[in-house]
Amino acid sequence: MNCETVQRDLPLFLYGELSLEEEQALQDHVEACAACRRALEGERLLHAALEARALEPSPELLAACRRRLSLSLQAAERPAGRMARTAAWLGIRAGWRALLARTAAAAALVALGFFGARWSRGPSGLPAAEGPAESQAARIRFLEPDPAGRVRIALEEVRRQVITGRPEEDRIQRLLLAASREAADPGLRVESLELLRGGAGQPAVRRALLEALEHDPNPGVRLKALEALRPFAAQAEVRQALARVLLADANPGLRVQAIDLLTQQGGREAFIGVLQELLNREENSYVRLRCRRALEELNASVGTF
Amino acid sequence: MTPQPEPAPAAEAAAGVSLEEAALIRAARNGDQDAFERLVRLYDRSVLGLALNLLRSPEDAQEVYQETFLRVYKNLHLFREESNFHTWLYRIVSNVSVDYLRKRKLRREAAAETAEGERDRLEGVPEPRALGDPQRALLNRELAARLEGALDSLTPRERLVFELRHYQGLRLRAIGEMLGASEEAAKTCLFRATRKMRAALRDFI
Numbered sequence: 374m375n376c377e378t379v380q381r382d383l384p385l386f387l388y389g390e391l392s393l394e395e396e397q398a399l400q401d402h403v404e405a406c407a408a409c410r411r412a413l414e415g416e417r418l419l420h421a422a423l424e425a426r427a428l429e430p431s432p433e434l435l436a437a438c439r440r441r442l443s444l445s446l447q448a449a450e451r452p453a454g455r456m457a458r459t460a461a462w463l464g465i466r467a468g469w470r471a472l473l474a475r476t477a478a479a480a481a482l483v484a485l486g487f488f489g490a491r492w493s494r495g496p497s498g499l500p501a502a503e504g505p506a507e508s509q510a511a512r513i514r515f516l517e518p519d520p521a522g523r524v525r526i527a528l529e530e531v532r533r534q535v536i537t538g539r540p541e542e543d544r545i546q547r548l549l550l551a552a553s554r555e556a557a558d559p560g561l562r563v564e565s566l567e568l569l570r571g572g573a574g575q576p577a578v579r580r581a582l583l584e585a586l587e588h589d590p591n592p593g594v595r596l597k598a599l600e601a602l603r604p605f606a607a608q609a610e611v612r613q614a615l616a617r618v619l620l621a622d623a624n625p626g627l628r629v630q631a632i633d634l635l636t637q638q639g640g641r642e643a644f645i646g647v648l649q650e651l652l653n654r655e656e657n658s659y660v661r662l663r664c665r666r667a668l669e670e671l672n673a674s675v676g677t678f
Numbered sequence: 679m680t681p682q683p684e685p686a687p688a689a690e691a692a693a694g695v696s697l698e699e700a701a702l703i704r705a706a707r708n709g710d711q712d713a714f715e716r717l718v719r720l721y722d723r724s725v726l727g728l729a730l731n732l733l734r735s736p737e738d739a740q741e742v743y744q745e746t747f748l749r750v751y752k753n754l755h756l757f758r759e760e761s762n763f764h765t766w767l768y769r770i771v772s773n774v775s776v777d778y779l780r781k782r783k784l785r786r787e788a789a790a791e792t793a794e795g796e797r798d799r800l801e802g803v804p805e806p807r808a809l810g811d812p813q814r815a816l817l818n819r820e821l822a823a824r825l826e827g828a829l830d831s832l833t834p835r836e837r838l839v840f841e842l843r844h845y846q847g848l849r850l851r852a853i854g855e856m857l858g859a860s861e862e863a864a865k866t867c868l869f870r871a872t873r874k875m876r877a878a879l880r881d882f883i
Contacts, residue, residue: 384872385865388843390850419872419879420844422825427845430726434736438726438743442718445748446711558719 374398379409383416432593436560540568550581559591566594570601579605583614592624599630606634616647625657632660636667645673699763707754714754718747721764724846725771732775732841733782734826742778746771768848769856772838779834821882828878832871839867 379402385391386399403409517525538545546569553565566585572578585598599618605611612635619631628651635644648668652675655661668675699720705713722743729742749770757766829837835857842848842856843864854864 381869384868390865415876416872418882419875422821422879422882423844426822426825428727428730428734430723430730430736430739434730434740435723435726438722438740439715439718441740442744442747443715445744446714446751449748449751 374402376402376406376409379403379406380412383413386413387416387420432560432563432591436558436564439558439560541572546572546578550577553581553585559589559594562589562591562594563597566597566601573601573605579610583610587614587617587621592622592627595622595624595627596630599627599634603634607638607640612638612640612644616644619647619651620654625660628655628657628660629663632663632667636670642671645671649673649675700759703754703757703759703763706751714751718750721767722747725767728768728771728841728846729775731845732837733778738778738782742771742774745774745778749774765852765856768842769858772842772856776834776838779837783834821879824879824882825875828875831874831878836867836871836874839864840871843868 379399382391382395382399386396391399403413519525536545536548540546540549549565549569553562553569556562556565562585566582569578569581573582579602582598582601586595586602589595589598595618599615602611602614606615615631615635619628619635622628622631632648632651635641635647645668648664648671652661652664652668655664665675699717702713702717702720706717725746726739726743729739729746730736733739733742746767750767753770757763829840832840839853839857842853843850848856850864850868851861854861857864
């Protein structure tokens with residue numbers, strides 16, 4: 374391997390795209406060649422700079438994308454699928470297809486929350502009732518022609534229910550509380566907490582915020598809960614939760630926010646021990662720095678334990 | 679930190695949920711919108727991440743996300759079940775992103791010609807991910823601007839190959855497959871991209 378080949382292949386080496394033999398040859402060359410060692414170091418610096426510019430989509434952006442897509446899908450024409458092909462095979466005209474869908478939709482059991490779909494089995498007959506066709510999707514489970522020239526079609530369907538109201542209304546708040554705990558999508562949990570913020574004075578809402586702050590697996594959701602609890606940072610249950618976040622949360626950003634909140638309020642001396650404990654075990658240099666500053670401002674010891 | 683040659687999170691997800699994925703694809707093909715949205719959620723975070731890192735703008739990333747999944751929805755009946763859905767999806771988001779990059783480049787050139795000037799590339803770009811990340815402290819504004827300039831100077835195809843290899847952690851063979859090209863072609867693209875970046879950052883590295 375010469376210098377030109379080695380320097381060309383450095384990115385492949387760092388990405389693990391070389392064969393074992395090529396990798397060994399490159400390493401042997403780099404050990405013996407100062408210019409290629411410098412080039413490898415430069416390549417590593419380039420990678421470090423590239424890593425630092427990486428962006429992660431925020432839960433809010435992801436939620437906005439999903440919401441917009443969902444609306445577009447409702448407006449979009451359905452893709453040509455088996456449903457359409459089966460209907461064509463049956464010789465059912467477009468108007469009849471719509472009628473079948475409508476009647477089945479109306480007869481189906483509806484068991485849908487706005488944050489998660491539930492499947493329900495429709496009847497095997499076709500009751501004569503009206504219902505919205507656009508908001509439901511149906512799947513044919515079986516077809517059974519009868520001697521009279523008619524056909525029985527069993528549909529499995531799902532229907533989306535839209536509920537509108539103000540966040541402070543009881544039923545809306547109950548759904549938001551459920552979504553803040555149960556929605557699989559962290560973006561929805563963030564949005565639920567944001568909408569619940571105005572009601573954070575109520576015990577049920579505050580309990581949900583505290584639960585999200587301490588137990589939600591997503592740091593964006595935990596951060597949103599912490600922001601919503603900010604006006605209540607003087608309350609004992611919130612301060613105790615913040616102290617636990619300080620010592621237990623895996624996210625350094627949240628630990629820093631917890632330090633800020635705990636030290637901005639009266640009675641902060643009660644948390645000197647927690648801050649000292651944090652300083653003792655904290656591995657992140659920035660959090661350590663903030664913790665040390667907070668202790669210094671409180672005239673507390675930072676190095677005797 | 680050097681990215682490890684591990685599969686992208688989306689690819690890992692695909693391995694773990696292939697049965698669920700197949701069922702969702704079948705249901706979505708039959709017009710089940712909820713199944714489609716659940717299918718979207720298996721992959722949309724990485725699709726949005728790819729678009730955001732390529733376009734460096736949340737608004738543009740949202741456009742690419744929307745266009746990608748609407749194309750998937752409309753063309754799902756063309757997807758062959760024996761194929762890899764992840765590869766098929768990434769081929770679509772790659773095409774949409776490259777088109778978007780090309781259009782944006784043309785718009786910028788037109789704006790420069792009309793003396794409107796180019797806005798600060800860092801303006802409006804969200805903050806990099808980790809709060810208190812020590813690497814970020816090392817990256818001063820000038821280096822960041824030079825890096826953005828270097829990435830901007832890549833052709834859309836070079837930019838995409840680099841993005842897929844560096845940030846999405848995909849193997850060159852998989853990238854070639856997605857782009858309908860050979861592994862060698864993807865490698866050549868990557869070489870050109872890294873050569874341009876090294877040249878632009880010569881004073882720093």
